[in-house]
Amino acid sequence: MKDDMDEISSLLQGDLLSENPEQAVSSFGRHRVIPDRWKGMNQDQLMAIRYSQQQQVLEKMRLKEEERRRDAEWDRQSIQAARAQLILERHQQRQNRECRQALDNVNAELSQEQKSRNIYLKEEAYSNSPTDQYYAQFNTTSR
Template sequence: MEVAQPKDLEEDFGLAKRRYAELRRQKRIFNARNRIIGGDTEAWDVQVCDQKIKEATEKARQETFAAEMRQNDKITCISENRERRDRKNLCKAINDFQQSFQKPETRREFDLSDPLALKKDLPARQSDNDARNTISGMQKFMGEDLNFYQRKKFQEEQNREWSLQQQREWKIARANQKCAEDLYLKTRLQFDETAKHLQNLESTTRKAVCAAVKEFNKKQRLQEEERQRDMHWDRQRVQRARAALLCERQQQCQRHDLRRALDCSNLSLAKEQLSQKKYMKEICTNHPTEDYFSQFNTRSR
């Protein structure tokens, strides 16, 4: 029974390692489906990742600008509607005031420019009790005014009615003015509440956009760090592969030297085998079969 020496174990381990590397090389070389000829797939993957990051950044920026533009459009529309309503209410208030307090009939010179003056005009004198019989009209003279007290009483009653009518119109105008002021104040408060709500909505939207941008930047930073880490690992793998390639080349050189030495040794052994074969032909009649020769040249190198 032979004892395994450390040198024998190292040789067995090296032989097993070379066999495993040979099997992996055969799988990689002889499998056309998994072999890629030409092109740097890692560089392509990095370029695709960069393009996706750029497209996502541009899309987020466009969405942020669109949200701000929509918000500004809403604020502009509300401001224009408020200004239009204020102008409309002001014009309505002015028209109501003119119709209530500035009627053409109440003007002092309306009788001079009344287009219906001739239609409304009465004859110069209808009777002796006609109130339009003034002194300048020379229709009635002093001493002929028989209805003086009735006329005076009628004028006082008429003045009283005019005074009461003016008071009623003044009260109605004050009430209308107060209603208009209350309506204007209520509308202004509603507009202020709407503007405040829009401002809060804008602030919330801006915060949401900032949070989204911050989250996107965080994800982009993490992706960039992960990509840098992957590139670092790739560089390390490339360095290890390069070192393995150099080691493999050194081993090839050593195997070449060993093969050269083995060739010299095999040449001498061939000579001995040839002489032994001649000897064996003389003493043996057995010949080697085809299975004996098919066990050679089964490797990729």
């Protein structure tokens, strides 16, 4: 009976039923455990894991916010570049239109000058058409 009581008290106060975490430590190091003796983590270890998980969640949220800001900045810059390109294209079109109008005006002036010159040449310079007497003076000598 005494042996039975000693065995019961030994089991109750022993590592197995008291869930002593030191019993699960492997002989290869404190960072390794023996799976069939391990009873789980204590509250401090659980709190440390929960704290690190919260830190990871906060870090991930911070990174997402940073990425969102970066994307918003890229979008803003691309919109700004598109606006600048549109303004530049409009300015270029305006300049091309002005150059085309100036060229059209110059061409109209040149056309008018050419018409008046042709009229002058037709009416004044080339008004005397050659007669037979004019052609008769050629090839009259033996030379």
